[in-house]
Amino acid sequence: MRVDGSVRLIALVWQAVYVVVHLWWAIGGAPLFLNGRESYFPGGWVPVALGVLATVGCLAAAATARREVGDTRRHVLAGITALAGVALCVYSFLFPITLVALLFEGARSGIVASLLATGGGAVAGVLCLRVAVDERRLAVRPCELCGRVHGKSPESRAERAPGWAFAGAYVAVAGFAARISVWLADTIAGRWQSEVSRANVSWSAMVVFMVLISLAGTVLPLALAHRWGRLWPAWVGPLRGRAVPRWLVLGPGLFVGAGLTAYFGIAGNTAWIRGDFGGPFLPLFLEMAGYTLWGIGLLVACASYAALTRPPCRQLIREQAR
Structure with a gap:
């Protein structure tokens, strides 16, 4: 090559x-x-x-x-x-x-x-x-047409994701759970409602925001690892078994994963270590560690998803048709 x-x-x-x-x-x-x-x-x-x-x-x-x-x-x-x-x-x-x-x-x-x-x-x-x-x-020395190493790389969406992809996905879910635990504690104590009111943010916007980040912390990482994130599951009816649009899942995964890893994992933790901000250790640790694990886990799962959803190799299809 x-x-x-x-x-x-x-x-x-x-x-x-x-x-x-x-x-x-x-x-x-x-x-x-x-x-x-x-x-x-x-x-x-x-x-x-x-x-x-x-x-x-x-x-x-x-x-x-x-x-x-x-x-x-x-x-x-x-x-x-x-x-x-x-x-x-x-x-x-x-x-x-x-x-x-x-x-x-x-x-x-x-x-x-x-x-x-x-x-x-x-x-x-x-x-x-x-x-x-x-x-x-x-x-x-991968295939010149598709970039795979045939015999070692996944050939279709139907194949099972590797174990490390599932590990990344569930680490992301665990990171989200750690972060959301702080929000739940603040909500029970009434602190979160006060902060939203002081920030003059509409409650409808906050509800939409919380729904979106909840999806990004649960459905998104699991879709990156599980088969139903690559092929539509049976419960969607006429779309059953068809390919899920690649960037419908991979795009948000990369965007959220890279954003969380860069902003919180790199910049946030560096600023915390430097003493640029502070607060009670346990809530702050759960927030920063949660965001970091969430972002890194998404990126790991994205690597597997990108490999599994590559277009089929045209050369291999021609050879199988002979």
């Missing part, structure tokens, strides 16, 4: 520039960022270290692009570049927030500096992840 060598070269150059810029800032001082910081995480040498790891991974990938390399080494290289890519994306989590600030507050110097820094890190992370995907493909 061939991969696009230009992507690896672009990734390598981008990582090198990212390292040089942040090395310059670490030695000579960083510019004025929005809210005084580039990331929720410590700056200085941290982005330099992440950039160096990404550069080493992309350099190794570029050097071995057209060489015969063992599958184990390809998997190791894919793991290194994936780790660097995820770390860079997490470090650059403020990019969408900075982009929104630019749209509403204008191109002030601090916002522009933050946008370039976080945007550069986000692009560097995505490029690393693309290199990691290519390395994995070289290692497993």
